[in-house]
Amino acid sequence: MYYLGIDLGGTNIKVGVVDENSQIIATAKRKTVVPCPPDDMCEQLASTAMEALRNANLTLDDVPWVGVGTPGTVNTDTGVVEFSNNLYFNHFELRKFLGAKMNKKVIVENDANAAAYGEYQAGALKGAKNAMAITLGTGVGSGIIIDGKIYSGSNYGAGEMGHTVIVFQGRHCTCGRDGCWEMYASATGLIRSTKEAMEKSADRSSPIWKLVDGDLSNVDGRTAFDAMRAGDPIGVAVVDEYIEYLGCGLANCINAFQPDILCIGGGICNEGETLLKPLREYVAKEAYSLSSQGETKICRALLGNDAGIIGAALLGK
Numbered sequence: 580m581y582y583l584g585i586d587l588g589g590t591n592i593k594v595g596v597v598d599e600n601s602q603i604i605a606t607a608k609r610k611t612v613v614p615c616p617p618d619d620m621c622e623q624l625a626s627t628a629m630e631a632l633r634n635a636n637l638t639l640d641d642v643p644w645v646g647v648g649t650p651g652t653v654n655t656d657t658g659v660v661e662f663s664n665n666l667y668f669n670h671f672e673l674r675k676f677l678g679a680k681m682n683k684k685v686i687v688e689n690d691a692n693a694a695a696y697g698e699y700q701a702g703a704l705k706g707a708k709n710a711m712a713i714t715l716g717t718g719v720g721s722g723i724i725i726d727g728k729i730y731s732g733s734n735y736g737a738g739e740m741g742h743t744v745i746v747f748q749g750r751h752c753t754c755g756r757d758g759c760w761e762m763y764a765s766a767t768g769l770i771r772s773t774k775e776a777m778e779k780s781a782d783r784s785s786p787i788w789k790l791v792d793g794d795l796s797n798v799d800g801r802t803a804f805d806a807m808r809a810g811d812p813i814g815v816a817v818v819d820e821y822i823e824y825l826g827c828g829l830a831n832c833i834n835a836f837q838p839d840i841l842c843i844g845g846g847i848c849n850e851g852e853t854l855l856k857p858l859r860e861y862v863a864k865e866a867y868s869l870s871s872q873g874e875t876k877i878c879r880a881l882l883g884n885d886a887g888i889i890g891a892a893l894l895g896k
């Protein structure tokens with residue numbers, strides 16, 4: 580048995596053919612062209628999907644359904660993307676239109692939920708009963724698995740942990756609130772914190788400024804960590820603060836859901852135990868724990884960027 584998963588993003592459409600062992604055996608990718616009419620979007624998705632199948636020497640008859648992960652609020656009962664600001668979708672009947680174009684059953688899910696489901700089926704969350712996946716990227720994505728099922732709430736909008744406030748009247752967020760977790764714990768948030776700390780320092784000959792050749796536009800998600808390793812106090816301070824911001828939100832997740840496992844993905848996780856060890860220590864102090872029960876295990880996501888494709892492909896399982 581083979582499965583087909585589409586990871587629809589604002590930049591790229593990525594499709595993977597997944598085998599019975601949840602391994603990707605063939606892929607196809609193209610740039611996403613938006614905004615566009617619904618039929619054009621379905622054409623982009625269908626042609627990329629067919630290319631991935633050809634790359635696997637398979638046809639549509641070899642897969643039971645087409646799974647799609649998309650940004651935005653997805654009504655999983657109707658397959659309608661209610662709203663997605665970066666894809667300009669407003670009540671887009673994705674399942675209906677793509678199903679008609681491909682003449683195949685289509686299953687649609689929010690992309691962060693699909694990625695969490697991928698980790699649950701084949702990655703870091705495998706075997707868990709209750710689990711969460713947090714992704715640190717441009718924003719903070721989160722997916723919640725309860726009793727083996729994606730939890731999306733009564734209106735399909737649940738799991739937006741990135742938009743819970745951790746700093747009252749803090750940084751203004753695109754969602755309209757101030758002080759959202761993702762404004763601090765995302766890669767974008769870390770870059771902003773790094774730049775702010777560097778601008779405040781008078782010493783432009785310090786290691787952190789050397790790391791970026793004196794140019795703030797060269798700051799990325801690794802700069803503060805590299806500076807810390809070089810012994811720069813700015814790097815140490817930014818990383819310490821970042822771990823507290825990240826840990827604060829994680830403790831909120833744990834207090835709300837008490838999952839067996841919580842995995843963290845995104846480029847920042849390449850720091851490995853440099854990030855995870857102090858993070859676990861912070862969360863252990865902050866999270867409300869029931870001493871007689873097991874505590875939430877915090878680990879790194881295993882599937883990386885493939886989680887969304889694998890999760891989408893296996894949505895019908």
Ligand SMILES: [Zn+2]
Nearest residue numbers: 742752754759
């Ligand atoms: Zn927000």
